[in-house]
Amino acid sequence: MSFSKILVANRGEIATRVMRTARAMGCRTVAVYSTADADAEHVRQADQSVWIGGSLPAQSYLNISAIVDAALASGAQAVHPGYGFLAENAALAQACRDAGLVFIGPSPEAIRAMGDKAGAKRLMQAAGVPCIPGYQGEDQSQSTLAAEAARIGWPVMIKATAGGGGRGMRLVPSAAAFAELLQSAQSEALNAFGDAAVILERAIVAPRHIEIQVFADRHGNAIHLGERDCSVQRRHQKVIEESPSPAVSAALRERMGATAVAAAKAIGYEGAGTLEFLLDAEGRYWFMEMNTRLQVEHPVTEAVTGLDLVELQLRIAAGEPLPLTQQDVRMSGHAIEVRLCAEDPRQGFLPQSGTLAVWRPSPTLRTEHALRDGAQVPPFYDSMTAKLVAHGRTRDEARQRLLAGLQDTVALGVATNQQLLQRALAHPAFVSGAATTAFIAEQLDVLLAPDAAAEARATLLAALLLQLGEHGWPSPLAHRLPNALRFALDGTACQARVQPLGAGRFDISIGEHPPVRIDLLALPGEGHVRFCCNGLAEQAVVARGSAGSLFFHFRGRPFQLHDLTHAAVAREGVAAADGLLRASMNGRVIALLAAEGDTVAAGQPLVTLEAMKMEHVHCAPRAGRLAALHVAVGTQVAARHVVAEIADA
Numbered sequence: 001m002s003f004s005k006i007l008v009a010n011r012g013e014i015a016t017r018v019m020r021t022a023r024a025m026g027c028r029t030v031a032v033y034s035t036a037d038a039d040a041e042h043v044r045q046a047d048q049s050v051w052i053g054g055s056l057p058a059q060s061y062l063n064i065s066a067i068v069d070a071a072l073a074s075g076a077q078a079v080h081p082g083y084g085f086l087a088e089n090a091a092l093a094q095a096c097r098d099a100g101l102v103f104i105g106p107s108p109e110a111i112r113a114m115g116d117k118a119g120a121k122r123l124m125q126a127a128g129v130p131c132i133p134g135y136q137g138e139d140q141s142q143s144t145l146a147a148e149a150a151r152i153g154w155p156v157m158i159k160a161t162a163g164g165g166g167r168g169m170r171l172v173p174s175a176a177a178f179a180e181l182l183q184s185a186q187s188e189a190l191n192a193f194g195d196a197a198v199i200l201e202r203a204i205v206a207p208r209h210i211e212i213q214v215f216a217d218r219h220g221n222a223i224h225l226g227e228r229d230c231s232v233q234r235r236h237q238k239v240i241e242e243s244p245s246p247a248v249s250a251a252l253r254e255r256m257g258a259t260a261v262a263a264a265k266a267i268g269y270e271g272a273g274t275l276e277f278l279l280d281a282e283g284r285y286w287f288m289e290m291n292t293r294l295q296v297e298h299p300v301t302e303a304v305t306g307l308d309l310v311e312l313q314l315r316i317a318a319g320e321p322l323p324l325t326q327q328d329v330r331m332s333g334h335a336i337e338v339r340l341c342a343e344d345p346r347q348g349f350l351p352q353s354g355t356l357a358v359w360r361p362s363p364t365l366r367t368e369h370a371l372r373d374g375a376q377v378p379p380f381y382d383s384m385t386a387k388l389v390a391h392g393r394t395r396d397e398a399r400q401r402l403l404a405g406l407q408d409t410v411a412l413g414v415a416t417n418q419q420l421l422q423r424a425l426a427h428p429a430f431v432s433g434a435a436t437t438a439f440i441a442e443q444l445d446v447l448l449a450p451d452a453a454a455e456a457r458a459t460l461l462a463a464l465l466l467q468l469g470e471h472g473w474p475s476p477l478a479h480r481l482p483n484a485l486r487f488a489l490d491g492t493a494c495q496a497r498v499q500p501l502g503a504g505r506f507d508i509s510i511g512e513h514p515p516v517r518i519d520l521l522a523l524p525g526e527g528h529v530r531f532c533c534n535g536l537a538e539q540a541v542v543a544r545g546s547a548g549s550l551f552f553h554f555r556g557r558p559f560q561l562h563d564l565t566h567a568a569v570a571r572e573g574v575a576a577a578d579g580l581l582r583a584s585m586n587g588r589v590i591a592l593l594a595a596e597g598d599t600v601a602a603g604q605p606l607v608t609l610e611a612m613k614m615e616h617v618h619c620a621p622r623a624g625r626l627a628a629l630h631v632a633v634g635t636q637v638a639a640r641h642v643v644a645e646i647a648d649a
Contacts, residue, residue, distance in 0.1 A: 001318040003077035003102055004028060008046070009067045009092070010082030013368045013386060014296075015042035018080050021310040030074040032067060034060035036378040041370035048074050055380050056588070056636075061085045068095050078102035078317060080310075084382060087293040088115050104317040106271045106292050113267050114290040117161045118199050124287045127266040129259055132278065132286040134201035136161075146178055148200055155203035158182060160189030160196075166236030167192040171203055187608075188615050191590055204286070206438040208247050208279040209233065211291075212260035213301050215312055216269045221322045224257035225301050225309075226331050230276075232424060234349060234440045239417075240424060241297035242336040243304050246395060246433030247279060256285060261326075263290070272298075272313050296339070296387065299366060303335035303391040334395040336402050338421045340386040340411065342377045345420045346448055351611045353379035353586045353639075357413030357543040357551055358527070362405035365390055377414050379586030379611050385416070395433065399425055407556030412543045419557045423447040454555045455489075456510075457533065461540060461554060462489050462561045463496035463508050464518055464531060488562040579646035581621055582639075587611030589635045589643070598626045599649055607631065607643050618643065625649045 006022050007030040008015045019029040019042070031046035036055035043049045050070035053060035060066070062085055071079050079096050081087040081104070090111040096103040105111070114120045118136030125131050134157075135148035149156045149172065158181060160168025168189030170181040182198070190196040209230045216222035229245030230238045244253070260275040274295050277285040298309045315323065342352040356375045361367035369386035377385060388406055392398035403425045411418065424447060429435045440447065466485050485496045497515075499507040504520035521537060522530035529552075530539040540554040550561040587609035594606050600620045607618045607629075620626075627647035631637060 001025070001027070001314065001320075003318065005030065005047075005074070005076045006078045006080055006104070006314075007032065007050075007067070007071040007074060007076035008042070008080050008082060009061070010080075010085055010087070011037055011040065011042055011061060011381065012370045013384075014082040014084075014294075016045050016370045017368050018082060018310055019045055021308055022080075022314070025311060025314060027314070030070070030076050032061070032070050034380075036376070036380055039376070041372055041375060045370075050074055055378065057085060057380065061381075064089070064092050064095050067092065068099050068101065071096075071101055072099060076101070078104055078314075080104040080313070081293065083291075083293050083296055088291065090115060102317050104271070104313050106269055106273065110267055110269050111292045114273075114292050115162065117159055117289055118197075120290060121199070121287070123267060124263060127263055129263050129287045130285065132201045132204065132288065134199060136199040140197055142179065142182065145182060145198070145200065146175070149178055150175060152200060152202050155205070157201045157203045158185045158198050159201060160185065160193060161199055162189065162193040162195040162197070166233070168198065169236045184615075187591070191610060191615070204278045204280055206281075206436040207231075208245065209238075209276065209437055210245055210248060210256065210279045210285065211274045211276045211295070212256055213295070213298070213309075214260050214264045214269070214273050214275065215309075215316065215322060216264045216271065216273070217316045217322045218270050218319065219321045220265075221325075222261045222264045222269070223322060223324065223326045223329060224260050225305050225307070225329055227253055227256060228295075228297055228300055230297060231437050232430065232435050232439050233437055234345075238297065238339065239421070239440065240336065240338050240430070241300055242334065242395070242398075243300040244331060244334065252283060252285075259285075259287075263287075271316050272309060296384070297337055299368060299387065299389045300335040300337045303366070303389060304331045304333060305329060306332065333391055333393050334398045335389060335391045336395075336398045336425075337387055337389045338402065338406060338425070339384050339417075340388060340409070340421070341383040341417050342385050342414050343383045343417055344415045345417050345444075347584070349417070350616065351379065351383045351585055351587075352415045353377050353611075354414045355545075356385075356411065357545055358410055358541060358553075359412075360410035360541070361386070362388070362408040364401065364408070365405035367409070371411075385411075385414075396431070399431065410541050410553045410558075412541065412551035412553055412558050413545055415560070416558070420447050422556060423449075451555075454557075457538070458552075458554050458559050459489055459494055459496075459510050460508050460516055460518060460533060461529075461531065461552065462487060462494070462559070463498055463510065464506060464520070465529065465542065465550060465552065465561065466496075466563055466565070467498045467500070467506065467508075468520075468523075484565070486564045488564055490560055493564070579622055579624060579627075580642050581606060581618055581644040581646065583609060583637045583641045583643055584616065584618065585609065585611045585639050587616065587637060589631045589633055589637065590615065592629060592631075592633060593617075594626050596626055596629050600624065600626050600646065609637070620644075620646055622646055623649070 005028040028047045031049040032052045052066040086092040090108040093103040093108040158170045170185040186196040213225040228243045230241045232240035274291045276288045279285045343349045359371045366389040390402035483498045497509040507515035509515045519532040540552045542552045590610045591608035602623045605617045624646040628645040
């Protein structure tokens with residue numbers, strides 16, 4: 001190849017993924033890192049690393065000049081952008097070209113052509129690619145956009161022209177909601193991409209989201225590698241991806257693949273790219289956008305084709321022709337991927353950050369990650385922390401392998417969507433292959449429904465762990481007086497009475513329920529505990545956190561335990577009565593929606609925080625006068641930080 005050292009202009013699991021292939025091809029690797037990532041796993045795995053700025057993306061991973069300077073200083077000849085951040089930024093590709101560096105991706109011209117959704121739709125229409133009816137004009141006034149939305153007909157989808165990852169997208173059901181959702185989409189787009197411009201499209205109700213992976217070289221060759229079904233989404237962000245799609249026949253695959261290849265050739269494309277389509281129940285498909293980069297979900301294509309997509313990227317960037325033709329592409333079996341995200345689905349998918357106390361990926365899965373015990377999950381970046389992939393001869397074999405491996409994966413210390421992913425994989429709609437983009441929204445109550453049996457057993461285990469404390473197996477001479485405990489398990493208050501019986505046996509009562517006999521079989525000293533209840537022996541992984549918290553992985557999911565035995569009893573309603581508005585997560589203030597001295601109603605929006613690329617509006621806890629604002633636009637706050645105070649009017 002024409003380069004022997006690559007700088008990876010990204011972080012996390014995609015950085016380690018690119019480095020793995022680069023090393024296998026004999027290339028040295030250079031990592032870049034922000035202040036928050038100084039000890040991150042992608043930095044540890046690289047041959048060299050360069051600090052490029054502060055923790056916020058604008059100070060580091062979005063700093064083009066710092067990235068180019070790092071490449072030149074380290075002696076790298078090529079830059080791989082990964083995905084997200086600058087992966088689809090024509091300015092980075094141009095800066096690399098100007099500096100004599102190889103950009104491992106398409107040309108700046110191709111990125112510009114497809115990076116603007118409005119311009120891309122016009123190009124695709126000219127190339128004969130079916131596009132969703134809509135508006136992509138330059139007039140961005142609210143009156144024009146409202147009129148165009150009415151012309152298109154409700155429901156309408158608002159999309160940021162420079163968008164990606166579901167940001168700057170809003171589904172508008174009616175004219176009454178248009179103005180508010182337009183402002184919200186434009187604000188999020190401006191903060192995420194520096195551009196508030198949007199396009200409008202007719203909303204296709206409950207479609208499948210199908211994308212076609214293409215590769216093209218500078219010698220005029222282009223192929224597709226089949227489709228991926230990315231229909232299972234939340235907030236327009238993908239959650240589960242698979243290949244092939246259960247909704248795509250061989251004939252439809254051939255038609256969509258031919259469309260995608262023709263589109264790539266029409267713009268002189270080079271490298272890896274993905275054309276995204278919506279597929280309706282009648283088998284009609286419409287172009288949405290082209291992602292001019294490697295996709296998060298590329299491992300499922302690798303699993304069914306046996307190809308290394310990063311290797312193809314590197315070889316094409318080095319000027320080599322594609323090593324295979326369309327006739328050489330073979331798809332074998334089925335692959336499914338889930339995205340493990342640091343978020344709390346029970347709180348509206350609220351992003352989470354903190355220290356990952358224990359990380360144990362399942363050995364049965366392909367797990368893409370940059371994690372380890374004690375790894376930090378910062379609040380500044382995307383919430384996805386890992387990708388778990390399974391391959392099987394059939395779709396159901398792949399699904400069952402993924403479900404079992406997901407249950408065995410241990411991630412303690414930071415809340416994730418692990419349980420929701422398990423529920424989704426086991427849901428009849430997904431099992432049958434019928435899930436559409438409406439799946440999570442329509443089935444959210446089912447996906448989040450409590451598991452009474454598992455939670456009852458976990459509550460007994462929590463009481464046992466508190467009883468043991470940090471001292472391990474109780475002495476035969478220990479007192480046998482009953483112990484009253486009070487604790488919170490995943491935020492739910494519990495009371496327990498533990499009666500030690502000696503020799504590792506206990507009677508545990510939860511609330512007013514009768515006692516249950518628990519036999520301790522193995523101590524939690526090595527990070528595991530084994531116990532027997534009603535003849536069923538089970539085990540859990542246990543880790544201690546800060547401030548007296550304790551985490552354990554049990555029956556395929558994590559639990560968080562807080563000992564409240566010696567804490568003061570909180571009075572009902574105090575949180576709202578004190579008038580203190582606290583940040584629900586670590587984040588940055590991007591908007592103040594009221595001023596000090598204003599009279600506000602309970603539930604009125606006051607402050608907007610941005611965390612992990614999503615906006616979160618914080619509302620007044622009660623009615624009154626906004627007595628104090630303790631933040632300004634741009635302030636970085638920690639979770640539970642008081643951002644505002646409400647006093648009596």
